[in-house]
Amino acid sequence: MKPLKSLFFVFLIVGGILISAQNTKAQTGYLSSFLEVIDGTVFGQSETILYNYSFGYYYTVGVDGLLYDQNQNLLASNSQQRVSQYARAPTAVYGAVRGNNYKLISYHTAYAQYVRYSEDQQVFLYQDPSGISEFGQIEHPSPYQIQTSYSREIVNETIDLGRTSVTLQVPLVAPQLTSIDVDAGIPGGNPIQTYLRGSNLFGTDRYIIVSGGGGVNITLQPLTNSTDVVDVNIQIDSSAPLGDRQISLVVDGQTSNSIAFRVGDRSPTIISINPSELSPGESALITITETNFGTNPTLSVDCCSVNVSQQTTNAAGTQIQAVFSVNNSAGAGIRNVTVTSNGISGMGFQSTGGEPANSNSIGFEVVASASQPTITEVGVVEKNNLKEVTVSNPSAAANDKTKFRIRRLSGTGSATFEDGTTETQEFTGAVSSRTLRIKGVTESSQANNFVIEALVNGSSKLQKSFTVATIMALVFENFDSNYSNIDSNPGNGQTGSAGGRRIFPDKKDVADVNSGTTDRALVKVIATVSPTIPNVQVYFGSYDLDDPSANAAPLDTNASVGDDNNGAVNSSKSGDFVSPSGITCTASTPAVVGRIGCTVASGGTATAAFKTTMQPGDNFAVAASLTDTYRDSITLNSSDGSKLTDSANKTIPISGEANTDNAAGIRTEMLTVWRSLHIEVDSMGNVSGNSVTGTIASNLRGVTRSQITLTLSVSTLEPNRFENGRLVIGSSSYGVINSNPAASPPVDANTSNTVTIINTGTFSVSYGDSFTLYDDDDMDDEDVGNLNGDQGDNVPEPDLGLLTPNEVSCSNTFNTNNCNVFVSAYVQPTYDLSGSHEDIPFYTNTSSSSLANIRTSYFQNKMYEANTDFWTIYLLGAYQFESSIDGDPDSSGAIFGFKDGPGTNDGEGAVIFNEVGRPREYENMNTINPVDWRMRPVSRRFTVAHEVGHLFGGDHDDYNPGTMEAGIMADSLFRTSPLFSNTTINKIRGGTMLYHP
Amino acid sequence: MKYKFLTIAALCFSLIFFSLYIVRTKSASTQELELRLIASKPFYIVGEVNKFDIKITNKSDNNVSFANALSAGAGYLKVFISKGNNNFKSYVGSRWGKDDASYGVLTLKPNESVKNTVTIFWNSKPEISNSSTPPDVIKRATEGKILTDYAFPEKGTYHVKASYYIHLINQKDPILIESEPIQITVEEPVGEDLEVWNRIKDKGDIAYFLQEGDFKIPSNKTKEREKLQQEIEQILIDHPNSFYAKPFKQSLEKFQAIEEKRKAFLEKIKQPQ
Numbered sequence A: 001m002k003p004l005k006s007l008f009f010v011f012l013i014v015g016g017i018l019i020s021a022q023n024t025k026a027q028t029g030y031l032s033s034f035l036e037v038i039d040g041t042v043f044g045q046s047e048t049i050l051y052n053y054s055f056g057y058y059y060t061v062g063v064d065g066l067l068y069d070q071n072q073n074l075l076a077s078n079s080q081q082r083v084s085q086y087a088r089a090p091t092a093v094y095g096a097v098r099g100n101n102y103k104l105i106s107y108h109t110a111y112a113q114y115v116r117y118s119e120d121q122q123v124f125l126y127q128d129p130s131g132i133s134e135f136g137q138i139e140h141p142s143p144y145q146i147q148t149s150y151s152r153e154i155v156n157e158t159i160d161l162g163r164t165s166v167t168l169q170v171p172l173v174a175p176q177l178t179s180i181d182v183d184a185g186i187p188g189g190n191p192i193q194t195y196l197r198g199s200n201l202f203g204t205d206r207y208i209i210v211s212g213g214g215g216v217n218i219t220l221q222p223l224t225n226s227t228d229v230v231d232v233n234i235q236i237d238s239s240a241p242l243g244d245r246q247i248s249l250v251v252d253g254q255t256s257n258s259i260a261f262r263v264g265d266r267s268p269t270i271i272s273i274n275p276s277e278l279s280p281g282e283s284a285l286i287t288i289t290e291t292n293f294g295t296n297p298t299l300s301v302d303c304c305s306v307n308v309s310q311q312t313t314n315a316a317g318t319q320i321q322a323v324f325s326v327n328n329s330a331g332a333g334i335r336n337v338t339v340t341s342n343g344i345s346g347m348g349f350q351s352t353g354g355e356p357a358n359s360n361s362i363g364f365e366v367v368a369s370a371s372q373p374t375i376t377e378v379g380v381v382e383k384n385n386l387k388e389v390t391v392s393n394p395s396a397a398a399n400d401k402t403k404f405r406i407r408r409l410s411g412t413g414s415a416t417f418e419d420g421t422t423e424t425q426e427f428t429g430a431v432s433s434r435t436l437r438i439k440g441v442t443e444s445s446q447a448n449n450f451v452i453e454a455l456v457n458g459s460s461k462l463q464k465s466f467t468v469a470t471i472m473a474l475v476f477e478n479f480d481s482n483y484s485n486i487d488s489n490p491g492n493g494q495t496g497s498a499g500g501r502r503i504f505p506d507k508k509d510v511a512d513v514n515s516g517t518t519d520r521a522l523v524k525v526i527a528t529v530s531p532t533i534p535n536v537q538v539y540f541g542s543y544d545l546d547d548p549s550a551n552a553a554p555l556d557t558n559a560s561v562g563d564d565n566n567g568a569v570n571s572s573k574s575g576d577f578v579s580p581s582g583i584t585c586t587a588s589t590p591a592v593v594g595r596i597g598c599t600v601a602s603g604g605t606a607t608a609a610f611k612t613t614m615q616p617g618d619n620f621a622v623a624a625s626l627t628d629t630y631r632d633s634i635t636l637n638s639s640d641g642s643k644l645t646d647s648a649n650k651t652i653p654i655s656g657e658a659n660t661d662n663a664a665g666i667r668t669e670m671l672t673v674w675r676s677l678h679i680e681v682d683s684m685g686n687v688s689g690n691s692v693t694g695t696i697a698s699n700l701r702g703v704t705r706s707q708i709t710l711t712l713s714v715s716t717l718e719p720n721r722f723e724n725g726r727l728v729i730g731s732s733s734y735g736v737i738n739s740n741p742a743a744s745p746p747v748d749a750n751t752s753n754t755v756t757i758i759n760t761g762t763f764s765v766s767y768g769d770s771f772t773l774y775d776d777d778d779m780d781d782e783d784v785g786n787l788n789g790d791q792g793d794n795v796p797e798p799d800l801g802l803l804t805p806n807e808v809s810c811s812n813t814f815n816t817n818n819c820n821v822f823v824s825a826y827v828q829p830t831y832d833l834s835g836s837h838e839d840i841p842f843y844t845n846t847s848s849s850s851l852a853n854i855r856t857s858y859f860q861n862k863m864y865e866a867n868t869d870f871w872t873i874y875l876l877g878a879y880q881f882e883s884s885i886d887g888d889p890d891s892s893g894a895i896f897g898f899k900d901g902p903g904t905n906d907g908e909g910a911v912i913f914n915e916v917g918r919p920r921e922y923e924n925m926n927t928i929n930p931v932d933w934r935m936r937p938v939s940r941r942f943t944v945a946h947e948v949g950h951l952f953g954g955d956h957d958d959y960n961p962g963t964m965e966a967g968i969m970a971d972s973l974f975r976t977s978p979l980f981s982n983t984t985i986n987k988i989r990g991g992t993m994l995y996h997p
Numbered sequence B: 001m002k003y004k005f006l007t008i009a010a011l012c013f014s015l016i017f018f019s020l021y022i023v024r025t026k027s028a029s030t031q032e033l034e035l036r037l038i039a040s041k042p043f044y045i046v047g048e049v050n051k052f053d054i055k056i057t058n059k060s061d062n063n064v065s066f067a068n069a070l071s072a073g074a075g076y077l078k079v080f081i082s083k084g085n086n087n088f089k090s091y092v093g094s095r096w097g098k099d100d101a102s103y104g105v106l107t108l109k110p111n112e113s114v115k116n117t118v119t120i121f122w123n124s125k126p127e128i129s130n131s132s133t134p135p136d137v138i139k140r141a142t143e144g145k146i147l148t149d150y151a152f153p154e155k156g157t158y159h160v161k162a163s164y165y166i167h168l169i170n171q172k173d174p175i176l177i178e179s180e181p182i183q184i185t186v187e188e189p190v191g192e193d194l195e196v197w198n199r200i201k202d203k204g205d206i207a208y209f210l211q212e213g214d215f216k217i218p219s220n221k222t223k224e225r226e227k228l229q230q231e232i233e234q235i236l237i238d239h240p241n242s243f244y245a246k247p248f249k250q251s252l253e254k255f256q257a258i259e260e261k262r263k264a265f266l267e268k269i270k271q272p273q
Helices: A510-517 A628-633 A821-825 A847-860 A919-927 A942-953 A982-988 B002-027 B135-142 B191-200 B204-211 B222-238 B246-269
Strands: A010-013 A036-038 A041-043 A059-067 A074-082 A101-117 A152-169 A176-179 A192-200 A206-211 A216-220 A228-238 A242-253 A254-263 A269-274 A282-290 A298-301 A306-313 A320-327 A333-340 A364-365 A378-380 A386-393 A401-408 A412-416 A424-428 A431-442 A450-456 A459-477 A486-488 A501-503 A524-529 A539-543 A577-580 A595-599 A605-611 A619-623 A671-672 A675-684 A692-695 A700-703 A706-711 A726-729 A731-734 A753-760 A764-765 A770-774 A827-830 A871-879 A896-897 A910-912 B033-040 B043-045 B053-058 B064-067 B079-084 B090-091 B099-102 B105-108 B112-118 B156-166 B176-178 B182-187
Touching: A059 B182, A176 A242, A176 A254, A192 A242, A206 A216, A228 B079, A269 A333, A269 A364, A282 A333, A298 A306, A298 A320, A298 A706, A378 A386, A378 A431, A386 A450, A401 A412, A401 A431, A412 A459, A424 A431, A431 A459, A431 B222, A459 A619, A524 A539, A524 A619, A539 A577, A539 A605, A539 A628, A595 A605, A595 A628, A605 A619, A619 A628, A731 A753, A821 A827, A821 A942, A821 A982, A821 B105, A847 B246, A871 A942, A896 A919, A896 A942, A910 A942, A919 B099, A942 B099, B033 B156, B033 B182, B053 B156, B079 B112, B105 B112, B191 B204, B191 B222, B204 B222, B204 B246, B222 B246
Parallel strands: A010 A059, A378 A459, A501 A671, A675 A827, A675 A871, A871 A910, B043 B182
Antiparallel strands: A036 A041, A059 A074, A059 A101, A101 A152, A176 A192, A192 A228, A206 A242, A216 A228, A242 A254, A269 A282, A282 A320, A298 A333, A306 A320, A333 A364, A386 A431, A401 A424, A401 A450, A412 A431, A450 A459, A459 A524, A486 A501, A524 A605, A539 A595, A539 A619, A577 A605, A619 A671, A692 A770, A700 A764, A706 A753, A726 A731, A726 A770, A896 A910, A896 B099, B033 B053, B053 B112, B064 B105, B079 B090, B079 B156, B156 B176, B156 B182
């Protein structure tokens, strides 16, 4: 049989009053000592030695607590206490004799329970202190595995652990006195029932010792079990001499220290007074706390105008209450309050040792007059505006007269109350919160030269300074030195459109685009405030003025009312204020678009950063005021949106102009957006190859007919292309007849392999003779009679006569020139792009795909063409469009110009066909339109403007409302005006089309 | 008396002359010029390039001469489309109204007609992506216009009508003639064809490509063009037998021919002059 494995656990929690403990050796293994805890104090050491695995039990300690006296007589017992439940032993013994010893003996017993297995047990498992109930290796590791086949026996044993004995001793300790509740009395007075207080005052034999004089008899009251309080009765003989006595207490032979008791009165002492202040005219019950007031003490105040009445003293003589009344005329200041004792008896103060009957003094304050007028801060009063201030004097007496008056302290300027004349406002009695309105009449010459003053009964009590200020000027300026995009607005040629300022908010040039950082839609708005008052706020608001150039649709859909811009900033048609670096302003709360407040700097100006829209012709004004409420009252005039008015319908003056309505705010001049149109211009190079060569396939001799049809070796001629052209054979030249498709049968100038010439003499030709055939192309009309297909002529650039970079409006005549037709839309052509004036390879007929290729290769600024901030287009001077529509023959029709891109908003540029755009071609139009083309605006330069109009979304049917007049956007066939119709202008300005050109 | 007779005679002559003038003018009025819009077929599939004939017939007893400006590029032809109601919206096709041309004269004898074919497929919708544009401007920019890339963007019954500003010889102002609306039905494909349609129905660039055989994207935007070309080629790879495969192939061939010309042009200009 292998050794039984075991665990051993000891649980010790001992409470009680045991002071020391001894232990005996445990029966198996050993227990060297164990813990004794008495009321939380640990006595002795415990040391638990676990048995090895050969044996184990669990152990419950029991203590039999038996209390004996020093003669081993049993006084109390409490046996079989389980330690785990042992909170306190019931061993208190009353009446123990000081100096005697007592003994507490405890018997300690262990109750053991263990399990034994009969067959080869390998592990003993323990589940809880009350026994072993489970198999399995759970909490306590063991190298052995218990098999369920093992027999199992639970063994219980009781083991005596030993005995402890405690010796208790009741010590001899001297009593200690700390105080006596009543520490004085007068001779012959009533007996004093009071208490001595201290420690160790309990004993079986106690008495009082009085020293220092006779006549004081102190007796102890019946014994109590208290160790810290003793009742005493003090009787002072009428003959007892005044003076201090010493009292000691003797307990069981031990004498305490002494404490003083006086025969006679003590000086009173004031500790506190509450309340400690009143105002003139007030009265209140005052409470004074003290010591030694005695009976019927006398309360006094040392100074004037404070009356004391209704005085009472509490029974303990520790508190006086009295009504203090302060006269209305009482001056402010501290009064001294003192109490004079009349002794404990109230019959007179019996001084002992020279102590005075008077107490110390304590301060009682009469505070200044309760009439305290208030005025809220004024700060700045805007000229022609009202500023509200709140005044009050709620504690003014009924007869007090409170006057608020406006007074100028220095310099010049004028301010009144609201009516414009009154300078004072007077109230009698209490003044609850009142609103007064100060009106700025003329501005101050200097800051804070006005006050609003409060006087009570004629005496000045309070002043609040203020300034009457005005915004003297409100102007737009370039945002900084890097900006130069503001100048005078020349207008768009319509009455009323000129004036104010002009801004180009777009990118200035290519470098500007590439840097990408400069927002040229920004403009400074500078308000100059007079007088200079740093840190004052100026409140700015922006407005979308009425379009001065039109009052009817499509340009202006709301007549003379404003708010008709086509662009927006942060959804605001009137632009918005922003806070770029260097400009610190504060948006209103909650933020409102087009509203901002900015602080006046030391120089007297406040600067806001205003951002315009990007649409040409949009216009703005900024108004400003020194109050946000007035700024918010400014609106567009309901009948004339070019004006701003306040809520009283006063017109806000334009900076620099007369303020005829005496309005408070000020506004800027009109600011109008213009845009630049950057144009790259190229043209094809010299003409070459605009002819057909071959050989004659006819033999003719001596023909004199006026028209001769020749057969040619080529067979790919475009029918009738060479009408009115020229055939050259050797040194001879012949005109080609005109075709007449309407004739019956039709007359052909040429077929695919024949040509019909005009003969004026005797004509001969041989088979195989070389020929050159020219059509009637002559773009500069210089080859009349000697047509040569413009061989060697340079194709000119587009005629920019209507796109000159100026602000000169074009006239409504067919010969207008050297003007800017886009002025009407506030757009200015600019020719600042590099890459212009290139010679493009010549094409006799240019297809749309060829044009696309040309743009790809020669439009050097193509990367900017879709930039909405940098309008860029490409104009190409070419020769002719595709052969099917190049005017050869005349009946085929001819394209004068061509805007690229398939849709309405994707054009990059336009091409002008110079050969088609010449009188010879235009003449065809006379057969359709009754008005001679020569009297209409039809030529290359009009075609250029027309095509650029297409790039802005213009259409041939951009009719002015109610008419069939589409202006320059009408095609050449029906064009009667060289100017854009309002419909097209509206598109250019972004009124209906939302794209860049 | 003689003067009185002469006056009466002059008046009568004037009346006769004026009457003749009125008759002549009337013979060339809108009432006697008929504009008809003719669909090439009654049913179309969404995404199918739609061809329509515009036909003007002289219904008068006299010859009528006018500018031969029937091409859509001239800008006098307008097309309006409504779907399921009478709310016609304006359609603008590729290069419609952008050509400034000198037109020949076309004369129609009585009952004679002239016809032009137009494609009504890719729509040049107004650009409304600018966030800084006020709502009223956006409203004006979009009202009355088709706002989709496809003229017929979904299945359903559509009504289409046309108007034409016709410029008669020797009359300063054009006159407006209008066609009766015609009805066409646009069907939605099924199966594989529907898969293709779902891939292209929101892509205006593909609509334009199907119509023109070219890219609307500018040639300098090489990456965008390559991406679009890859997308188109991938559709053909994924659905080689779909209804849309043939028009895609045709447009792709046309596109490739244009590209070849473009490359040749670029090569040409690289050579020293």
